[in-house]
Amino acid sequence: DGGITQSPKYLFRKEGQNVTLSCEQNLNHDAMYWYRQDPGQGLRLIYYSQIVNDFQKGDIAEGYSVSREKKESFPLTVTSAQKNPTAFYLCASSIDRGGSDTQYFGPGTRLTVL
Amino acid sequence: DQQVKQNSPSLSVQEGRISILNCDYTNSMFDYFLWYKKYPAEGPTFLISISSIKDKNEDGRFTVFLNKSAKHLSLHIVPSQPGDSAVYFCAARGDGGTGRRALTFGSGTRLQVQP
Numbered sequence: 001d002g003g004i005t006q007s008p009k010y011l012f013r014k015e016g017q018n019v020t021l022s023c024e025q026n027l028n029h030d031a032m033y034w035y036r037q038d039p040g041q042g043l044r045l046i047y048y049s050q051i052v053n054d055f056q057k058g059d060i061a062e063g064y065s066v067s068r069e070k071k072e073s074f075p076l077t078v079t080s081a082q083k084n085p086t087a088f089y090l091c092a093s094s095i096d097r098g099g100s101d102t103q104y105f106g107p108g109t110r111l112t113v114l
Numbered sequence: 115d116q117q118v119k120q121n122s123p124s125l126s127v128q129e130g131r132i133s134i135l136n137c138d139y140t141n142s143m144f145d146y147f148l149w150y151k152k153y154p155a156e157g158p159t160f161l162i163s164i165s166s167i168k169d170k171n172e173d174g175r176f177t178v179f180l181n182k183s184a185k186h187l188s189l190h191i192v193p194s195q196p197g198d199s200a201v202y203f204c205a206a207r208g209d210g211g212t213g214r215r216a217l218t219f220g221s222g223t224r225l226q227v228q229p
Contacts, residue, residue, distance in 0.1 A: 004157075033216055042118070042203060042219035043158070058216060090157050101207065102148065103217060105157035 003027070004106035006091050011111045013078075013085075021076045021109045023091035032074035033092040033103060036060065043090060049074055078111065085113045117141045118206050120220035128228050133191040135223050137204030140185060144208035148217065149178060149189045152201045161202075162189070194227045201225070 004025045013019045025032065031050045035043035045058030049068040063082025068074050074093075078085045088110050092103040119138045127133045135149075145166045150158035164171040164178045164187065171178050177190045191198055201224045205217040 006157075035219075040123075040221065042120075042221040043205075043217075044219075045216045048216045088155070092157075101146065102160050102163060104160060105150075107157045108155065110155065 004091060004093055004104060006089075006106040006109050008109060009107065011109055013111065013113050015113055016080045018077055018079050019085075019111065021078065021089055021091075021111070023074045023076065023106060024072055025074075025091075025093045025106075026072060027093055027104070028071070029093035029095055029104075030071070031094045031103075032068065033094075034058070034064075034066065034074070034076045035090045035092065037088045037090060037108075046076065046089075085111060087111060116221075117144075118204055118218050118220040120204055120223050122223050123221070124224040124226070126226045126228060127194050129196055130193045133189075133194045133198065133225055133227070135189040135191075135202050135204075135225065137187050137189075137220055138185060139187075139206050141206070141208060141218075142185070144206040144218075146207040147178070147180060147187050148205045148207075149176075150203045150205060151198075152203060152222070158203060191225075194225075196227045196229050199225055199227050 007022045033048040034046040037043050044060050047066040049055035065077045090108045091106045094101050094103045117140050148163040149161045152158040162173050162176045162178050164180050180187045201222045203222045204220040
């Protein structure tokens with residue numbers, strides 16, 4: 001049963017703490033992405049990775065960090081430098097071999113910083 | 115600077131009628147467009163896509179139209195069903211030569227289909 005999993009579904013952290021969100025895919029996709037959604041807004045790109053051991057900043061990378069040590073995994077760390085970390089975080093993946101390249105999303109993690 | 119715009123935050127239609135969701139874009143380098151459906155607290159679900167070399171793509175009740183000269187695309191749902199009630203996001207991809215293949219999303223349109 002292939003897909004993208006994100007854990008946990010809900011996450012609470014105290015202000016000033018770093019927190020890592022998990023994203024795993026078993027679709028054998030090369031590319032993975034992290035987006036953030038705030039109320040009433042579209043999805044904004046945080047980081048993306050087109051291949052293992054390589055990643056690029058998106059539009060709102062400040063205060064976030066990622067790693068891509070394995071093809072299946074793309075964890076996102078929300079650091080204490082992120083000024084407004086409370087949001088809904090979505091991970092996606094795609095084949096990324098040119099042409100029609102649909103991204104498929106995980107169920108999301110809602111992070112609340114208290 | 116919003117490169118993908120969905121100017122209608124909400125839309126309400128009667129069951130059985132047509133739903134038309136609109137999306138405008140400004141970046142002429144976009145080469146692939148997608149529509150996603152999203153329920154609260156869930157990830158977006160892919161609905162339908164269209165390449166910039168086409169002007170129409172149809173999949174069952176869903177049809178996407180692309181007008182490149184106007185930089186406009188629309189999603190038609192016929193007939194609309196109560197289960198279609200959700201937020202619909204328009205997304206576009208185009209790297210402008212940078213190699214970036216991530217999507218740029220609109221802000222979404224909440225569709226409500228009344229029984």
